[in-house]
Amino acid sequence: GQQLNQSPQSMFIQEGEDVSMNCTSSSIFNTWLWYKQDPGEGPVLLIALYKAGELTSNGRLTAQFGITRKDSFLNISASIPSDVGIYFCAGQFMDSNYQLIWGAGTKLIIKP
Amino acid sequence: NAGVMQNPRHLVRRRGQEARLRCSPMKGHSHVYWYRQLPEEGLKFMVYLQKENIIDESGMPKERFSAEFPKEGPSILRIQQVVRGDSAAYFCASSPSASGYNEQFFGPGTRLTVL
Numbered sequence: 001g002q003q004l005n006q007s008p009q010s011m012f013i014q015e016g017e018d019v020s021m022n023c024t025s026s027s028i029f030n031t032w033l034w035y036k037q038d039p040g041e042g043p044v045l046l047i048a049l050y051k052a053g054e055l056t057s058n059g060r061l062t063a064q065f066g067i068t069r070k071d072s073f074l075n076i077s078a079s080i081p082s083d084v085g086i087y088f089c090a091g092q093f094m095d096s097n098y099q100l101i102w103g104a105g106t107k108l109i110i111k112p
Numbered sequence: 113n114a115g116v117m118q119n120p121r122h123l124v125r126r127r128g129q130e131a132r133l134r135c136s137p138m139k140g141h142s143h144v145y146w147y148r149q150l151p152e153e154g155l156k157f158m159v160y161l162q163k164e165n166i167i168d169e170s171g172m173p174k175e176r177f178s179a180e181f182p183k184e185g186p187s188i189l190r191i192q193q194v195v196r197g198d199s200a201a202y203f204c205a206s207s208p209s210a211s212g213y214n215e216q217f218f219g220p221g222t223r224l225t226v227l
Contacts, residue, residue: 006154033215042116042203042218043155088154098143098207099168100216102154 006089006103013079014111021106022073023089031092032065032072033100038085046087047074076108084110114139116206116219117186124225131191131198133222137206144187145205145216146179155203161187194226 006023013019023032031050035043047058049065049072056063062075072091076083086107090100117136125131137144142163147155148171157171161181172179176194181187191198201223205216 035218040220040223042118042205042220045215045217048215098145098160099157100145102156104154 004103010107019076024071028069029091033090035088118219133189135187135204141206143207147203149201
């Protein structure tokens with residue numbers, strides 16, 4: 001089936017560092033969503049992107065919808081311990097108005 | 113709390129038993145999606161339902177799995193004659209519409225363990 005390539009798979013960073021992760025696809029999406037999942041919980045929506053080139057912030061989080069519509073990145077500035085978790089990107093195809101295709105996730109671990 | 117509700121949070125079944133997972137969407141949402149997640153993996157789409165209608169079940173296994181979203185009450189994901197491979201986290205999401213802005217909001221999940 002359709003897939004998103006999300007990288008990196010995991011990140012070990014120091015508290016206070018900036019974080020960057022991205023998703024790419026060979027297909028064009030009309031929506032990109034970024035979710036965070038804590039252990040034992042469901043994904044929580046962080047940022048939604050609807051237009052190519054769109055740059056949206058949510059606190060220390062910033063995400064962009066790539067101009068080609070085939071990629072998106074998420075940046076976290078000045079990471080804190082509660083940022084630990086798994087971050088997922090999800091894309092929605094132009095010809096599908098509901099189904100989301102998910103990346104495999106980026107696991108963020110903060111070194112003490 | 114008007115979020116997506118799922119119950120039970122944890123469900124243990126022996127092989128051959130039936131599992132029923134329930135999902136109540138957010139208030140005002142009439143679109144429900146079920147996903148399955150294995151450890152260390154992303155979510156896999158199973159089925160999309162609106163009230164009394166299955167819109168897309170292309171991600172559902174052909175046998176033993178069924179889903180419904182009745183006019184009244186929660187959406188139900190039913191797994192008959194469970195096998196060990198059914199052990200996973202099952203998440204339900206809801207959205208206010210399927211076209212245009214499609215922000216799906218997730219419940220806390222049901223973790224199914226098959227002994």
